[in-house]
Amino acid sequence: MVISNLYTPKQIEVLKTVLRRKDWRLLINYGAVRSGKTVVDNDVFLMELRRIRKLADSLDVDEPMYILAGYSSKSLQNNVLQELTNKYGIEFKFDKHGSFKLFGVKVVQTFTGSIAGLGAIRGMTSFGAYVNEASLANEIVFNEILDRCSAPDARIICDTNPDVPTHYLKKDYIDNQDQNAGIISYHFIIDDNKFLPKEYIERKKAGTPSGMFYDRSILGLWVSGEGMVYRDFNKETMVIPHDKLPDDLTYYAGVDWGYEHKGTIVVMADDKAGNTYLIEEHTKQFEEIDYWIQIARGIQERYGSRIKFWADSARPEYVARFRREKFNCANAKKHVLSGIESVAMLMKQGHFFVVKEAIDYFLDEIYQYVWNEKTGEPQKLNDDVMDATRYAEYNQHLRVVAKPKAKPSYLR
Structure with missing residues (x-):
């Protein structure tokens, strides 16, 4: 041969x-x-x-x-x-x-x-x-x-x-x-x-x-990020009015706890065509856990009692409180680059949308969400909505795929 x-x-x-x-x-x-x-x-x-x-x-x-x-x-x-x-x-x-x-x-x-x-x-x-x-x-x-x-x-x-x-x-x-x-x-x-x-x-x-992501995954280059994290976000095409939402959606939420910095709960939704929508954003500073429980109850009333909340694990006492209050709450896997890549890929493919009437800080944050060239990760500043969005999207779509017995040659 x-x-x-x-x-x-x-x-x-x-x-x-x-x-x-x-x-x-x-x-x-x-x-x-x-x-x-x-x-x-x-x-x-x-x-x-x-x-x-x-x-x-x-x-x-x-x-x-x-x-x-x-x-x-x-x-x-x-x-x-x-x-x-x-x-x-x-x-x-x-x-x-x-x-x-x-x-x-x-x-x-x-x-x-x-x-x-x-x-x-x-x-x-x-x-x-x-x-x-x-x-x-x-x-x-x-x-x-x-x-x-x-x-x-x-x-x-x-x-x-x-x-x-x-x-x-x-x-x-x-x-x-x-x-x-x-x-x-x-x-x-x-x-x-x-x-x-x-x-x-x-x-x-x-x-x-x-x-x-392109430079590393496709070109194999040792590079740091520069400028905006979500470079493929297009406000003109990705910010849509509420009446453009399809009817048959699957709902889930992301939670970034806060007090001194802002806390955020976002509600996301998927349609059957592979699109993801940010349909609600709740962002507040200096609020205790009771406030977020009330926000979560309202979300349950609108989208069903079993809606999944993917929450920041940095405040285990808050996650435990959500569970005691009968919310379907889980610790989010917080792999930063993998989570960002998951959201960024949707944007690159034109499958990510934001409901205009639903957002408060999303647009402010996304344009300030920039890479730290020394660490290779985003700067930890004005990132609360970005984190909650990442927790929700990445964890909701995380799948454990069974490995085939033999891998085709084209996947080497």
Whole structure:
């Protein structure tokens, strides 16, 4: 079989470098989503285990150890282990610590999302490591992984989507031009993946919000946001009169608690055509919980007693009070960038609308809702309605999708 039927030109370039260069220590494949980074890194991981077994034999090491690292157990299972099972039929047999043996190498799993990941690898001598979603790794854990890879000719593989340009992975490793460091990096864009249908790529580009999200997800660039967060918001087309609302709607609400800063409850609604509407906004400063209970009761009267309130978890006593008052209230998942991207995607696709008669502060906030270039997140100023809107939209549409037994080649 011709290798170009199995790998993209960018993946082949990576494989050639891995096989021909003997002096590399750290390989970082970074860039756009669906661009083929993890596919090639998974295969390099298997190649490395075979190399290590031969190296260990020459050193009379019975059981060489290797680190497999990822943000969480779930991300490692989805991105690495399940993919290898689907592609090659490998069945992993885990011990009580979550480690497994493959090709005569003991692979130790550790999770990089928090400092707790140190415990699994502290003190070990590793012949190498594979770090999935490396930009999400706690820096202390990442440095410990590098330190643990102290066996002869140990190598580290990383794949990642981009983050802010000041991220340690970009600043200290990708941009490190010192030849003695043994660092190789490859930049992937979505167009590098020739297995993706042209229609998929065109739709992905058209549906990805402008600015930072597009630059990272499509072009694979390490960029910070600039200017407005919601750059695709169009007041002329997205602010509509109440009489333009369709009749058959699904209602839900978002809550951002406040006192010194403004508190907000927004009511959102979805139609069957995939459009989302902000149909009520209640924003007040210096109000206690009793005030918000009265607002919520009015919302229940208008939209039904089981309407869902997605609430900021920062005030657990308020969430508990809402529940005692028999409101259908849940702690919102507060993933900032994911939530913003969810709302921004609706705007990009022309599926987000705001009822003109219903809003007080929405328009004031959306034009002041700007990126903090240092943190890569929005500035925490005049963001109460923005937060409540994000909590509602993101959590209402969050879905747990069952993973298929085998992923089609066009999704590599």
